[in-house]
Amino acid sequence: MWLGFAGLVSLAVAVFSASAYVTLDLDRSRSPVRGPLDYGLLVTHVATAVIALAVGVLQFVPSLQTPRRPVHRWVGRVYVACVLPGSVFAFAVAVMSLNGLAVSLPLSVLSVLWFVTGVQGLRTALGRNFRMHRIWMIRSFALTSAAITGRLYVVVMKGVVPDSYGATDHDIAAAANWLSFVGNLLIAEWWIQRRQGAVARRRYAGADG
Numbered sequence: 001m002w003l004g005f006a007g008l009v010s011l012a013v014a015v016f017s018a019s020a021y022v023t024l025d026l027d028r029s030r031s032p033v034r035g036p037l038d039y040g041l042l043v044t045h046v047a048t049a050v051i052a053l054a055v056g057v058l059q060f061v062p063s064l065q066t067p068r069r070p071v072h073r074w075v076g077r078v079y080v081a082c083v084l085p086g087s088v089f090a091f092a093v094a095v096m097s098l099n100g101l102a103v104s105l106p107l108s109v110l111s112v113l114w115f116v117t118g119v120q121g122l123r124t125a126l127g128r129n130f131r132m133h134r135i136w137m138i139r140s141f142a143l144t145s146a147a148i149t150g151r152l153y154v155v156v157m158k159g160v161v162p163d164s165y166g167a168t169d170h171d172i173a174a175a176a177n178w179l180s181f182v183g184n185l186l187i188a189e190w191w192i193q194r195r196q197g198a199v200a201r202r203r204y205a206g207a208d209g
Contacts, residue, residue: 013148018050032098041092048086049147055079056141076137080122083140087115103170106177113181114143135192142188143181150180 020028026039033039058075091111097104117140124133153176161167 038096045089048082052082083118087111102174110181142184146180150176153179
């Protein structure tokens with residue numbers, strides 16, 4: 001059930017994110033850009049990130065999780081092939097951002113972490129260390145999902161932060177950018193530790209029996 005919900009949310013965010021860029025009209029960009037080069041990097045990042053977000057959910061479908069299944073391998077290849085260049089383009093866009101350091105710094109950190117987790121996911125798969133591969137891919141998709149949670153945080157904070165606090169859209173965007181991936185990583189680590197604890201308990205129970 002949660003996979004179906006996550007898939008629908010991912011699809012909705014993917015369509016929303018890509019809708020402003022399908023016409024390649026620089027004036028429709030949701031983020032301010034310096035010129036055609038900056039816009040080209042942004043569009044390329046959006047395209048790769050949207051695909052990664054769309055196919056990433058499939059990694060967690062139980063029937064496809066066996067690494068030896070061709071579908072799982074191809075989904076993983078497509079995902080990593082989008083994450084690695086997507087993270088590089090994201091870093092370039094963040095560095096060239098006109099939104100200021102407060103907004104661009106968390107996006108730069110996110111881009112680096114996104115690249116590192118993608119590389120680790122690929123490395124552990126090639127090394128056939130499937131336990132660590134699963135862990136790194138959970139972390140990677142947690143960062144990919146920052147595209148969803150970041151937008152949700154903006155909507156929530158605009159609704160709950162009182163006007164008397166004097167928080168501007170710039171302040172909210174900066175806070176949402178940090179929360180978008182830090183919160184996701186904390187949840188991912190909780191999930192990883194919970195799964196490892198469950199596996200350890202089953203092994204202990206089996207050995208005890």
